[in-house]
Every structure is written in structure tokens, then in C-alpha cells.
Amino acid sequence: MSSIATTHVGSLPRTQEVVDFIFSREKGEPYDAIGFDACMRAAVSETVRKQAEAGIDIVSDGETSKISYATYVKDRYTGFSGDSPRNAPADLKMFPGFLQRIADSGGTPEYARPMCTGEVRSKGQGELETDIANLKAAMAEHGVARGFMNAASPGVISLFLQNGHYKTREAYLAALADAMKTEYETIVAAGLDLQLDCPDLALSRHMLFADLDDAEFVKIANLHVEALNHALSDVPQERVRVHICWGNYEGPHCCDIPMAKMFDTLMATKSRYVLFETSNPRHGHEWTVFRDRKAEIPDDKVLVPGVVDTTTNFVEHPDLVAQRIERFTDIVGADRVIAGSDCGFGTFAGFGAVDPDIAYAKLKALTEGAARAGAAA
Structure with missing residues (x-):
């Protein structure tokens, strides 16, 4: 019998109080800063408690204080202003009636996506240090030994906050890598694992680079990885998680570049x-x-397949979860597999296809399935 650890991608549903505070700040409206901090601290504690209750081994803060997994950087770094153009994914453009239905239902998050209009530099690590303190306090309170914190990759920042300042995409990526380097190092120095969110390695194929062919896109994605690896040059590899994603939305996804081409x-x-x-x-x-x-899988790589979906309210049967896990334990062994989720449950503050209570039911199914797969290993 083997023990298979469990985790998820990072973001989790936020309470309405949290969402209200975040959007007050986002819109530049007056808000109670002390109340904001107290709300985030309490919400992170509750989020960690629910993860622990569901049996999750490696927890996060749910990205509670962030407006989204990528655009939060506009508040922590200089050089962003105005607005970036919106690019609907190519698969949704193929089905305009469905795209309109999503828009009419309020299913498209609206939040600021400024352009890069100046030099990107850190404003300091104050907000990050608060997030870290909240997560570590919650872990201690609820008896959780291992946690991770999400951070945007240089590539995903360039996807959502587009370049209007640097002469080339490569120069923009290099500047982002240099700016984000300290954030990455700060997370790991605090004793947490670092997760880099990299939908730019898949989603951006049919969102920003739909005019290219697959081979041309792969070259761009490889430039993104070079920038990311530069930013991680002083971070121990064993502390780093990378998440690739084709877009956390219910849709046709018929334009997704295959994993075989991004492997x-x-x-x-x-x-x-x-x-x-x-x-x-x-x-x-x-x-x-x-x-x-x-x-071709490096011996030091641990696979973290998504074994529960994050865009539907079906709660997966633990036996199905176990079957999904066993496909990978049969390939690399149980000691090199961690059970995870396809994506986050609260990628954007206030938006999520999955009901909050069902999200945690899915995490419970994930841990039950992992236990069954471990018993069979």
C-alpha cells in the first residue's frame, strides 16, 4: 500500500465579503484597509480549514486576496496603465451564439487588464508577505505541514497585460522575469512551495497566437520557458510546481493545442x-x-494530473478518481504522482462555474480516490 499525496491548482471560491473588498479596491473606491486585512486573514484560515477537512495534503491560501491569478501583478509592480485589448479564445469565436450566451449570463469576468506602458519594477513585497503570513498562520492553526503559493509566470503576465513599452516580446519577457524573480524567491524562503501558473504555454495558442501555426507557437512557448527558468535560477527546483492550462472555462476547446506538442x-x-x-x-x-x-519524462519530475474537473458541478466518483490516478502510477510509480485538480475553482474573484460547497466535495472525492489508488498500488 502506498500513500498518494493530494493537492490542487490553487484558487478556491471566495466569500462575498472577500469579493466585495477586492472589487472596492479594484475600482478605487474607499474601503476599510484594516477591515480588508482582517477579512483576508479570517478567510484564508477558513479556506485552509476546509482543505484540511477534505483531506488535502498540500494546501494553498486559495489566492484569496488576489483579483485573479495573473492580473494581480498590476497592483504590485510599476509600469502598468490603461487597458489591454481583449482576445476571446478562438474556439468561442467559432460558436458566436455560445459566446454571446456566456456574455449575456455574466459569465465573463470584467476586471482591469492594463497595458505595460513603462518599466516593470517591484513596489516591494509587502502584499506578498501578508499573504504568506496569513497562509502560514492558517496552516499552523489547522495542523497542515505543507503549503504552496501561486505566482504568475512571466509568460502569463505578457498574455493578459500586453506589451506597449518594450521594443520586443523577448525584452518584455526578460523584464518580467527580472521583476518577478524576487517574488518567487520570497515564497520559497518562507518555507512554502512555489507554483507558477503557465496557461501561456497552452491557452495563449488559441487566444493570443491564433494566427500562428503550432510549430511557430511552440517556439514562442519555449521563449516563455527560457524567461521563466531565468527567473527561477536561484530557486531550488525541488520546491517548484508548474501548471499548464488550456483555459478554465466550459467551452468547445476544439482549438486546444495537443499535449503531445507541448510535452x-x-x-x-x-x-x-x-x-x-x-x-x-x-x-x-x-x-x-x-x-x-x-x-522522456525526467527522473526528477513528479506528475500532478488533474483528477477532478473544475468547470462542472458533477462530483466525481472516488473510483473514477482512483482510475485516473492509476493511469499515472502505472507509468512512473506511486512515489512520483500527486493527485490534483484540472485548474483552480476561483480563477477570478467572484467568478466560478462550480458551487463553493461542491468545490470542496470534489476535493473530498479527490482525496478518497487517492486513498483507493494508494491502497491498490
Whole structure:
């Protein structure tokens, strides 16, 4: 019998009080800063408690204080103003009636996406240090030994906060890597694992680079990895998680670039843990890529497949979760697999397809499935 650890991608549903505070700040409205801090501290404690109650081994702060996993950097770094153009994913453009239905239902988050209009520099690590303190206090309170904190990759920042200042994309990526380096190092120095969110390695193919062919896109993605690895040059690889994503939305996803074409790029990241989607219907079959290319998976890589979906309110049966896990333990062994989720449950503050209570029911199913897979290993 083996023990298979459990985790998730990071973001979790936020309470309405948290959302109200975040959007007051986002809109530049007056708000109680002391009340904001107290609310975030209490919310992180409750989020960690719920994760622990569900049996999650490696927890996060749920990205509670962030407006979103990528655009939070506009508040922590200089050089951003105005607004970036919006690019609907190519698959949604193929089905305009569905795209309109999403817009009409309020299913498209509205939040600031400024352009890069000046030099990108850190404003200091104060907000990050508060997030770290809240997570560590919650972990101590609820008896959780291991936690991780999300951070935006240089590539995903360039996807959502587009370049209007640097002469080239490469120069912008280099500036972002230099700016984000301290954030990454601060998280690890605090005793937490660092997760880099990298939808730029997949989602941006059909969002920002739809006019390129796959081979041309892979070259761009590899430049993103070079920038990321530079930013991680002083971070121990064993403390790094990288998450690749095709977009955390219910939609056709028929324009998603296959995992087979991104496999080498993902494996080239300076990370011990690689998190990827295997539960949704568009990517559930791609476990075979890892099976067929087993010899190309570096010996130090730990696979963290998503074994519960984050865009539907179905609660997966633990036996199905176990089957999904076993596909990967059969490839690399139980000691090199951690059970995860396809994506986050609260990628944008105030928006999420999955009901908050159901999100934690899914995490419970994840841990129950991991226990069954561990018993069979």
C-alpha cells in the first residue's frame, strides 16, 4: 500500500465579503484597509480549514486576496496603465451564439487588464508577505505541514497585460522575469512551495497566437520557458510546481493545442512538479502521451494530473478518481504522482462555474480516490 499525496491548482471560491473588498479596491473606491486585512486573514484560515477537512495534503491560501491569478501583478509592480485589448479564445469565436450566451449570463469576468506602458519594477513585497503570513498562520492553526503559493509566470503576465513599452516580446519577457524573480524567491524562503501558473504555454495558442501555426507557437512557448527558468535560477527546483492550462472555462476547446506538442516544453521547465489537465473531455485521453513518452519524462519530475474537473458541478466518483490516478502510477510509480485538480475553482474573484460547497466535495472525492489508488498500488 502506498500513500498518494493530494493537492490542487490553487484558487478556491471566495466569500462575498472577500469579493466585495477586492472589487472596492479594484475600482478605487474607499474601503476599510484594516477591515480588508482582517477579512483576508479570517478567510484564508477558513479556506485552509476546509482543505484540511477534505483531506488535502498540500494546501494553498486559495489566492484569496488576489483579483485573479495573473492580473494581480498590476497592483504590485510599476509600469502598468490603461487597458489591454481583449482576445476571446478562438474556439468561442467559432460558436458566436455560445459566446454571446456566456456574455449575456455574466459569465465573463470584467476586471482591469492594463497595458505595460513603462518599466516593470517591484513596489516591494509587502502584499506578498501578508499573504504568506496569513497562509502560514492558517496552516499552523489547522495542523497542515505543507503549503504552496501561486505566482504568475512571466509568460502569463505578457498574455493578459500586453506589451506597449518594450521594443520586443523577448525584452518584455526578460523584464518580467527580472521583476518577478524576487517574488518567487520570497515564497520559497518562507518555507512554502512555489507554483507558477503557465496557461501561456497552452491557452495563449488559441487566444493570443491564433494566427500562428503550432510549430511557430511552440517556439514562442519555449521563449516563455527560457524567461521563466531565468527567473527561477536561484530557486531550488525541488520546491517548484508548474501548471499548464488550456483555459478554465466550459467551452468547445476544439482549438486546444495537443499535449503531445507541448510535452517537451512542459518538461523543460525548471520544476519538480508538473500539473496538467486530464479530467475534462478534451484532454482526458492525453494520459497516453505520458505513457508513450515515459522514457522522456525526467527522473526528477513528479506528475500532478488533474483528477477532478473544475468547470462542472458533477462530483466525481472516488473510483473514477482512483482510475485516473492509476493511469499515472502505472507509468512512473506511486512515489512520483500527486493527485490534483484540472485548474483552480476561483480563477477570478467572484467568478466560478462550480458551487463553493461542491468545490470542496470534489476535493473530498479527490482525496478518497487517492486513498483507493494508494491502497491498490
